[in-house]
Amino acid sequence: MAPIYLSLDIGGTKIAAAAVDAHLQMRGRITVPTRSATPAALLASIRQAVAEVVSQAGAEPGAIQAVGCGVPGQVDAATGLVRHAVNLNLSHYPLGARLREELGRPVAVENDVRLASLGAYHHLRRTRPNDRLHLNSLLYISIGTGLAAGLVINGQLYRGRHGLAGEIGHVPVDPDGPRCACGARGCAEEYISGRGLLRLAREHLSRFPGHPLLTRGDELTTRAIFQAAAAGDEAGSAIIDAFAARMARLLYAVAMSYDPDFIVLGGGIINAGPVLFQALQRHMEEMRTEAPVARMLLPPERIIALAGENMGIQGGIMLAVDAGCCRT
Incomplete structure (x- = not known):
């Protein structure tokens, strides 16, 4: 099964997701609406984005090596804790930990501008x-x-x-x-x-x-x-x-x-x-x-x-590759 890395740019209105292969070639790219009334709703939106981009890449969930996420808010990058993200209705929410539980893979979370x-x-x-x-x-x-x-x-x-x-x-x-x-x-x-x-x-x-x-x-x-x-x-x-x-x-x-x-x-x-x-x-x-x-x-x-370029997606790819390389 060929490995893939996922990048998620989680915004207040939409989630952009991309999948690349081990050679960093783009294999899938989609957007889905963000539902963020509750953390559970946000997780459901992320779950949908992951499923759609993995499908577009012609892969299976087991091919995912790691995920890099960008979030508009204050983030503890070491733990994946979102301290404060107004647009996502998150406060002291362990997004990284929740996604690691969901996917069983390394997940790195970073502030969206820093990721860009x-x-x-x-x-x-x-x-x-x-x-x-x-x-x-x-x-x-x-x-x-x-x-x-x-x-x-x-x-x-x-x-x-x-x-x-x-x-x-x-x-x-x-x-x-x-x-x-x-x-x-x-x-x-x-x-x-x-x-x-x-x-x-x-x-x-x-x-x-x-x-x-x-x-x-x-x-x-x-x-x-x-x-x-x-x-x-x-x-x-x-x-x-x-x-x-x-x-x-x-x-x-x-x-x-x-x-x-x-x-x-x-x-x-x-x-x-x-x-x-x-x-x-x-x-x-x-x-x-x-x-x-x-x-x-x-x-x-x-x-x-860099008008029109989604630097957040590209940054998420590099973050995912780095997280995947650090797997133990």
Whole structure:
């Protein structure tokens, strides 16, 4: 029976699953809806995803060697305990242990953004062989519903003492800013995230009375803003430009903090289209012109947007292979 490794990207609305063989060739890839009203419902969804992807791979459950899972929340990677995952209604839940009981195989659980950073690291090593000698560290920044990062050093995830490394979205940047769900005021993700973009848009649109975006009211979406900017709309372009300026300052800050070889951008906001990355590049070039250290820390060829790529799935594959190799 040919062995397979499974990767699960467990999100609040869907679970993406993939199966690869021992040569890391893709054998199956599916998505199923996430049911997360209770832990039992979530386990049933995961069970469905595993069954469907194993079937698509033309394999049997006994062929599974190991599983790598990404979860949107705070995770104890050593034990697979999900300390807190709001979107999945989990609190101090032993997801890794439950899945090991279900499958009888090693299961590794990791924070989803951290897992995506591992996927991005291996993706670049595979697709940019000329950069391998210069790819010792990588910082992956996910901008979507929230803001978070993952750091890979010499192929290994850096988690920090409490497993909170990369939680850049909860760095306070404005003491008078809005209250964040974490309890602090003016956290970075209140400004650089999907809701941050919407808040910024409403501020800008007050200068454009009667603008079509303004008439949407509570129905205003990030997609509509990106579409307006891509069409050359003045207000839409101004909103995206202002948001890109915020992103540029964020990248400068994290580059000064971590000095990584590469910075990779991902997440729903990055996936919305190239108009944001183009604006970001303009602001980064202004920084390089003004500050010599920015030219050193932020060369354009070392800042990459991986739009449309599921780095979480790729990271889960590497996590599963590592877990399978460590079987005793």
